[in-house]
Amino acid sequence: MIRLVNLVVLTLFTGVFAAAGAGETGHLSAEQLAKAVRSDSISIPTPGELFAALGKTGKTNWAGQYRGPIPVTYSNRAQIALNLGGLIADGFIAVEAKDGQQVKNIGSDIIKLAKALGVSEKLLGRGNSINEFADQNEWDTLQEELEATQNEVKSSMQSHADQDLVILVTLGGWIRGTQVVTTAIVKDYNEGSARVLRQPALVHFMQSKINEVSPELRGEALVKDVSQQLGEIEKLVSFPPGKAPTVDEVRKINTAVGKMMTEIESKELPK
Template identity: 30%
Template sequence: MKTMSRAAVLLFALTAGIAPISADEDDPKPDARPAVPDDLIDDPHVREELGVNEFTAPSIKRIFDDLEKLTPLPADELVREMPKRMPLDRTDLALEIGFLIADGFMAVQGGHMAKIEPLAKDLQRYGRALGAGERVNRHAASLLENARKNNVEALKKELTATQRDVETDLIHLRDVDLAHLISLGGWVRALEVSSHAVQKKYTDERAKQLYREDIADYYEGIIGSLDPRISERDNLKEMRKIIAELRDIMILEEGKKPNEQTVKSISASAGKLATLALTRKK
């Protein structure tokens, strides 16, 4: 997915300052992480100066931008409600935050501002569970205030103020596994809804937005590069397998057109990925 709307980053800002999953000063396999696709990175100067490549998750903002081209987004037809009980495992927390961010973006995109307040409160809870700092609460308070006022413009201004702050925090995480998992969760949820949207209103042009084998390849490699205690979990191993299959499905050869059967396959795989991503550690 080539470019994504700025509305999602405001919700992503609530996770700024979250503590890493574990210290990563002695990462046993740093070179295993694949390069981030160039068009998923917001600022080439940041990429150059801060080494945004193998070690940094792609901008979740970019992952959501393409959803603008696929509106209306049928997120309400694919509801993924989080259990009231918080997960105990930090991997589960990170993946679920990615889902919450994606759902928040789609709520803003669809003008469903009433959904933002409960979602922002959920993000606060998840942020606290991960050891987030005071800045998370400050962003959450601003988001809640403007959601109550239904003030979309104020939300956009808040986004402008926090976007660079969020990016910098992610870049400087000593252990980037958390950032990758949040990004992975957001991508899975975005793919689930976007592929369903294309199925409901199919055109070749809309379908082309789903043919991003480079992004699938990136996330497949990222899962393999995570700490083995994470990457060897049953649900993540199965996710990696499905994403590898998606990578092949998403290849659109030169001169070829998208087709509805491929979109159907992508949608089915995205649904499986979403279920696996929300399968908590027992």
């Protein structure tokens, strides 16, 4: 079982957190993270901490990180799981933007996709709570509720022997989170932030988890494509230790994960 406290998506943000204030907080450095991520027991900071840390490197335009609505009528379970992870990451972005309506919109879509996977009916109550807290602008409580929703989804999947789908939810969130991080760095480039994008061990770890899913799921066209593209991304984030990637190199990473997100969102699955 993958014992991650929060989405591995947000592991990449941990490097930003370390660069922004490792001396003050005692969090893992980027190099320590690259080694520690090989273990399933790594403790991931909360999304609120991670997004706040990203803000330390410059004023982040969170609303500018929004994307257009995605379909919630997918029939392929692997595609649903990948998109569900991305939507959960979007929820945290909306909370950082303090945009109550966007939080409610995303929360509604999260519930729809989760129900399509047959997860617990308890999520309906979570959806009502998200709407209530958004109306009252209770942002800290909303972050906690999103984390609880995420954990509820994973717990329900595990109880239904859908561990493979838990891996894909985690991966979908990681891809979307990486897209957000690289977009922010390209728009407000500095070497300190860019240097933490050196995460070949993390990408290799995610790809190894795909290799652990069932042969049937691993053989699906979308899952095969995502796995192959992760191999290409591993090369892009394998620049020399201590060297910050240029803004053009960060842009290449952003383009690569953006391509993956487009494919994951598309109603037309790869052949």
